[in-house]
Amino acid sequence: MKNECSIVGDLLALWMDGLVSGDTAAFVEEHLDRCPACHARMEQLRAPAAPQAAAQEARAFRDFAARWNKKRRRILAAFAALALAAALLAACLFSSAVFxxxxxxxxxxxxxxxxxxxxxxxxxxxxxxxxxxxxxxxxxxxxxxxxxxxxxxxxxxxxxxxxxxxxxxxxxxxxxxxxxxxxx
Ligand SMILES: [Zn+2]
Structure with a gap:
């Protein structure tokens, strides 16, 4: 029943927060029992949005950290190569001058x-x-x-x-x- 669905839709959030009277609650629950569409909508509302967002954020942070680590490793490797080259050059100049x-x-x-x-x-x-x-x-x-x-x-x-x-x-x-x- 379309009309009933829209009423239940309006009441759903209030019902979930326990803010409706006993009669209204019974009406909503009875409807949810036999209407898959509204039931699905209720499940969607009930799905914990916050943990999902947190998980997403954590994933994003992990990706960022991994990228940053990779970049940092590359930077460190570049610095190490530079330092080694400088040390070798210094050693060669020293070697050339002294020996x-x-x-x-x-x-x-x-x-x-x-x-x-x-x-x-x-x-x-x-x-x-x-x-x-x-x-x-x-x-x-x-x-x-x-x-x-x-x-x-x-x-x-x-x-x-x-x-x-x-x-x-x-x-x-x-x-x-x-x-x-x-x-x-
Ligand atoms: Zn419905």
Whole structure:
């Protein structure tokens, strides 16, 4: 019955809040029992809207948090990559300035061998050749082991000259507290 449906529709909210008289309540309930359309409408009104909204909000927040986390991870990764690149660049510049080689790893390994393991010398680069040695190590010994003899007359300060069968090698020597550096 259409007319009855519209009356029940008007009363539904009041009935749900318990604000109708006993007769009206009985009328509404009796109608709801036999009218699927109004019953469905009542169910809809009764469905807790607030928790649904809260759930939706929670979901939205979770999505946002996930997106933000992903973004933050990307930002952190970018920063880490930048920091690593900067550190490597600094290490290379340091390596280049102090040891005469762009290879920081080999310079550090060579320095460790010479200073920590007390090896007499360590070659840390090939082109140009760079050798690190303990500060007190004599370059003459190193060259003698390779069959070279020093030509004292041709020595020019830190640049020393060695000969073997007419071939000459020029070695630039410098030394500090921790190591000697020989560059060919
Ligand atoms: Zn109805």
């Amino acid at each position: 005469g080689t762009a290879n920081f790893v080999s310079a550090a390994a060579g320095l460790a061998r010479v200073t920590l393991l007390n090896e007499p010398w360590a070659e840390i680069a090939r082109e140009p050749k760079v050798v690190l040695a303990a500060p007190e190590t004599d370059l003459t010994d190193y060259m003698a082991a390779r069959g070279f003899a020093e030509n004292e007359q041709e020595r020019m300060g830190a640049l020393r000259v060695f000969e073997k069968d007419g071939a000459k090698e020029y070695v630039l020597c410098s030394v500090n507290r921790w190591f000697a550096r020989w560059v060919w």
